Structure formats: structure tokens, C-alpha cells
Amino acid sequence: MFEGFLTIDEGSKIPKYQQVVDTIVSDIELGIVKVGDKIPSINETSEEYYLSRDTVEKAYKILRKRGIITAVRGKGFYVSSTGKNEERRVLLMFNKLSDHKKTIYNSFVKNVGEGFTVDLQIHNGDSRTLEKIIIESLGRYDYYVLMPHLRLETESVKSAINKIPKERLILLNKDLAGIDGDYGCVFEDFELDIHQALYTGINKVKKYRKLILVFPADNYYCSGIQNGFVNFCEAEGFDYEIIERMGSHELSEGELYIVIEEVDLVELIKKANAQNLRLGKDIGTITYNDTPFKEILAGGITVLSTDFNKMGETLADMIKNRKRNKIKNPFTLIVRNSI
Numbered sequence: 001m002f003e004g005f006l007t008i009d010e011g012s013k014i015p016k017y018q019q020v021v022d023t024i025v026s027d028i029e030l031g032i033v034k035v036g037d038k039i040p041s042i043n044e045t046s047e048e049y050y051l052s053r054d055t056v057e058k059a060y061k062i063l064r065k066r067g068i069i070t071a072v073r074g075k076g077f078y079v080s081s082t083g084k085n086e087e088r089r090v091l092l093m094f095n096k097l098s099d100h101k102k103t104i105y106n107s108f109v110k111n112v113g114e115g116f117t118v119d120l121q122i123h124n125g126d127s128r129t130l131e132k133i134i135i136e137s138l139g140r141y142d143y144y145v146l147m148p149h150l151r152l153e154t155e156s157v158k159s160a161i162n163k164i165p166k167e168r169l170i171l172l173n174k175d176l177a178g179i180d181g182d183y184g185c186v187f188e189d190f191e192l193d194i195h196q197a198l199y200t201g202i203n204k205v206k207k208y209r210k211l212i213l214v215f216p217a218d219n220y221y222c223s224g225i226q227n228g229f230v231n232f233c234e235a236e237g238f239d240y241e242i243i244e245r246m247g248s249h250e251l252s253e254g255e256l257y258i259v260i261e262e263v264d265l266v267e268l269i270k271k272a273n274a275q276n277l278r279l280g281k282d283i284g285t286i287t288y289n290d291t292p293f294k295e296i297l298a299g300g301i302t303v304l305s306t307d308f309n310k311m312g313e314t315l316a317d318m319i320k321n322r323k324r325n326k327i328k329n330p331f332t333l334i335v336r337n338s339i
Contacts, residue, residue: 006049013162013180016051018139020059022165025068028082037079039069062139088142090319092120093133095149099291100308104172107312112319125150125220127157134160143168143319148176151220170318172311174222175326185326186314188306190224193331195232197304201333202236204302208256208284208339210239214264217244221260225288229258251275256284256339258304269298284339300336307331 006023008016027033040048045056060077063069070080090112094101109118119141123130127150134157137144144164148171150157158178161169166181175187198205205211213229215221226242233240243249246259246267259265265287269279277283279298287294290305307330314327 006045008049008051013159014165015138015163017055017058017062018165020045020051020056021062021139024059024063028068028079033079035079035082038075039077039079041076058139087115087117088319089140090116090118090143090145091137091141092118093130093144093146094120094122095125095147097122100289101147103308104312104315107309108315109312111313111316113316116319123150127152127154131157131160134164138163141168143170145170145172145315145319147172148174149220149222153178167322167324170315172315173329182324184318184324186311186318186329187326188329188331190222191228191231192224193306194225194228194304195235197331197333198229198232199236201302201335201339204284204335204339205236205238205256209254210241210252210256212240212255212257213242214246214257214259214261214268215242215244216261216264219261225260246271251277251283253277253282256286259285259287262287265301279338286333286339290334295336298338300338302336302338303334305332305334 006020008019012019014022024033024039028035033039039045042053042056042060045051046053060069064071067081068079069077071077092105092108094105105118105120112118121133123133130146130148130150131154134144146161146169148161153176155178158176161176162180166183169179170184170186171179172186173188174190175185211229211233213226215226229242230240232238246264249271251268251271257268259268265285268285271277272279272283279285284302286302286304288304289308290303294301294303311329314329317323318325318327
């Protein structure tokens, strides 16, 4: 006999079929419904809860695919599994592939351990692509992990994100305004991070008369980086400038460059060599996000970097232990010979 009941919220942004799935799974996990119990037919559920037959059929199809219910010919649907022993499915949605994203991915897979299947999709910072990925994957995954770095944060894509059940949603690397409910988040505080990290190296930074941030306008880096840089310079009394690219910019002795993209770092080193300016002596440079080659390039490049391994580890812990809190990821200044 079926002892559970469905909770359908007409005003919820969660699709009704997903609400049916979530309620039945929750009843099973709580022991209200047990393996072997018969559940109402598609028509019975449709009539009792004023749902379309297509909605209920879609929900039952998802439950059957996950092995939670089974259809017995001539008798109806029965609970066949709690689902706990089956692999949980995780969808990772990154904005792009890079060494840093690979580090997060590898750390996550290593720490989440067995019992999870992880799929990776790339949205390239495009809102329409991300929206399509979300809509097509609704109901197919136990967890949705989203890195919401977008060129344009449209209301449409936020609406799509809000369709993901919040107990299954984790935002990674940054939070996003306009997302409702109690969801998980492992984030960087870009504005505060750069300010505090630069301050930890204030004695090194003071060697230079001017600080220059190379902040590409043709990409979609978080404006918090720029704001935090300006706040630091004004609070500590530094002369400063923000430029888009190294390009035709001429280096001058006594300048410290904070560089976002590696192409500008390479251009800076080439210019310094051409002008016989020594890194860490005549000019300085700090780059964003650590990589192994920066440890040895030009005798060691100083970096501002979040801990990407820790980000993957924290994400794994949140999923394994069903946490939905918001956690700030560690961010530090790693001093090497370039300042």
C-alpha cells in the first residue's frame, strides 16, 4: 500500500514533473514509502493531484530510468530501490576549459570518490548555451554544479537556473544575484580578495612608485578585480593606472604590473628584455592564477591565486554530505622573484 503523498507547489519555479520525482524520492529516503510498496498509476496520480497525464508520465519515466520504480505488467508500479546504492549523477557546467578548471575537476573527482558519475559541459560564457544545457538536463541529474561566468547575465538564464531544485544546485567560483532559495556556493570574493592579498605583500609592493592593472575589456572578467585594485591603491596612497592590454604600452622603471591574462604576461617579459629592465628589480609583475610554469618562468612569477584544489575538495564535501551553505575559497599572494 502506498503511504506517501505528493506535494505540488503551483507557484514554484520547479517543474511539476520534477516535484513529483523529488517528493517520491524524499518519501522513500524518509522511510514513508518502502521497497515493494505499490504506487498509484499514472492516471490515478494525474486525477488526484490535478496534473496532466504527460507530467506524471514524465516523472515516472525518470524514476524508472533511475531504477527507483519498476512497472509490473498488469499490476502497476512498485518501488524497486531506494536509489541509495546507485551512482549519483553530477553535471558540471564550466564557462571554459583551462588548466585551472582541470585542477578543480580532477580535485573534485578524486575527493568525491566512488558512487558518482560526473558529466562536464562547457557554456563558453554564453547565456543561451547555458540555458539550453540546463533545460535539456532538468530531471536527469542529482546535482547541478554551475560556474556562472557569463558575458551577459540575462533574466532568461537566471529563470532557467531557478528551475533547478535548490537542494541540487551548487554555484562554483562566484555567486550570482537573482538566484532564489537555499543553494550551495563555493565562491571567490574578487573585490575583497585582491585588496587583502596585495596588503599581505605591502612591503614588497612599496618598492614601486606606480601600480598598473592590465585588465582586458574584451573579456568578461569580474569587475570586482578592478574595484578591489582601485580600493587598495587609494587606501594605501599608490599612484595607479588601468590599461586594457600591454600592446604599445611602454614600460618605465619603478612600475608594478598586475596582469590577468598570460598573453599580456609574455608581452611584458618580452618588452622588459628589450628595454633591459630586470623583473623584481627595475619593474615588477604579479599575475592572476597560479600554474606550474609560473613557478619557473623568469626565475619565478608572483601570483594572486585562489586554491583550485581546495575548491574541488570543498565541492566534493558539499555533495557527499548534502551541504547547502556558502563557503569562501582561500585566496593568497604567493611571492616569488618577480616583485
